[in-house]
Each structure stands twice: as C-alpha cells, then as structure tokens.
Amino acid sequence: MLDLNATNEAFIQHKVYQNDQLLSVQDVVSCLTTIYSQMEEKHKELVNVPLCVDMCLNWLLNVYDTGRTGKIRVQSLKIALMSLSKGLLEEKYRYLFKEVAGPTEMCDQRQLGLLLHDAIQIPRQLGEVAAFGGSNIEPSVRSCFQQNNNKPEINVKQFIDWMHLEPQSVVWLPVLHRVAAAETAKHQAKCNICKECPIVGFR
Template sequence: ILDYLHKIFEKTSNEHPQLINVISTVDLTLNWLLNIYDINRTGTIRLLSMKMALALLSRGYIEEKYRYLFSLGACINNNREVLDRQRLSVLFQQAIVIPKQLGEVAAFGGSSVEPSVQSCFEYVN
C-alpha cells in the first residue's frame, strides 16, 4: 500500500511541488484508509477498498469515476462487461463506509445498500 500511495503522491508532487509533502500525505492517507477499512488494525485492506476510496475522493469528472468504479466491479459475460446485483452490492458496501466514518451515513439512507442496488436495477429495466 505504501508503495502504491507513494507513487501516486510523488507524481502529484512533481506536477504541483508546492501543493503537498509526499511523506506526510502518504502517512495521512494510509492512516485514513486504515481508520475506514481496517478498524481492528490487522494490517490488511482490500485492494478494491483502497482503489474505491482513492477514486471517490480524487479530482476528476463524475462520469470518469462511474466508469472506473463500474470496471472495478464488472465481470465478463458473453464478451461484455456486466455488473450484477452481488457485485454492485459489494461496491456500495465499500463506498458507504466513507460517509459512515464521517458520521453522515444517514444522509445516504443508512448502512443498508440493498435499496440502492434494487433502485439501480429497476432504473435500467
């Protein structure tokens, strides 16, 4: 995780040297990720969780983020990328811990992701 974060923030530092201190930013980001996804401090975080958290909080267009998040959860079926209910539920479960940690989960309908998953599939049908 440290190498991955260091590469990300080193690149940002090269583009905007006055913007960040790489070592401090890596340390703070790792601590934040551990606070969200490794509450018991086992020393492990799912790669999916880390990628989602960084993508959700990174600068970028929302459509690009949607495409990226879709690609994280999608599987290949009949030569097409598809995202089934179970995989979408996993994505939502990983995403909802961010507002939960900030004490804002109620604004997103609580911790249950099933109504959101159901709504997505009703919308596309």
C-alpha cells in the same frame, strides 16, 4: 490535485488487479508513495510525500480496517482513491463500474452491492451515514435493477443512468463534487458582516 487517470495508472504500475486480494500496509504505502511522488513533481510547494502518504494511509485504515488487521482489500483501496480523485463525475462512475464489472463488462446485484458497500464506508467514517440512508445498501441495489426491468445484469450505460438519479447511498459523491466546485466560485456580492467582496466559495 490527484488526477483520476494518474490514480488508475498507479494501480496498473503496482499490478493491483485482483479485487478480492488483501494488501498489506507496506503494499498500500508503496502504491501511495508512487501516487504522491508524481503529484509532488507538479505541486512541489504543496506536497510533502511522507506526510501525505502517512495521512492517506491513516484515513484508509480508519475507513476500511477499523479492526486494524493491517490489511485492506484491493477493491476498497481503488474505490476510496478513485472517489476522491479529480475527474468528471461521469468518468468517475465509468471507472467505478469497470472495477466491479466482470470480464463481460456487465455487473450483477452482488457486484453492485460490493461497490456500494465500499463507497458508503466513506460517509460512515465521517459520522454522516444516516444522511445517506444508513449503511443498508440493499434498497439502492434493488432500485437499480428494478429500473432495468430486473434483468440479472446491467451494463455501464444503465449504471451511469441510474447514478444520474443520485441514489441515496451514493448521493454523497455528486454532493462532494458540488462542494469542491463551490470552493472557487466567486460571487459579485459584498458580505454584510466582514464587507469582503467578491465572496469566494459558499455564499
């Protein structure tokens, strides 16, 4: 239910800019409270703000603060929430690139590596990392820059073109979009077992 633009606006409102900065649990709670309070206005019957904040915070800590230091990097928070927000896949890629690109709007191997490292933590926490090539993101970084003639930096178009090839370490993101899209799909067919017709969701 969370719109990608609303996520970004919440980051701006809370002045969450510096990617290497560490946020305390209270900072994260403050940001999440803004996000869920705005969501509650549109979906009153579905959103319980304290519960949603608590659940999301717990998930973020499980993914990005396994040692429970009480700190999460700004970039990790942004990548997690943007990855799971509602929006077009290409728009999402654009936002993610912008988060790691420098002021010249170009991205080098180190910056791409940081993005992929944070992104792969989501399936890793679910015990699915092996299905996406393991936690070593170096082959994916190499493939991106090899596709672009090993230039020292890539631009947003080159990044999006590469993402459309669905590299193994981030293929979970388009898969997640397809799963979400299939949840509401109606198939004009009858189930052989329960006789439900139409079948809604995965067939």
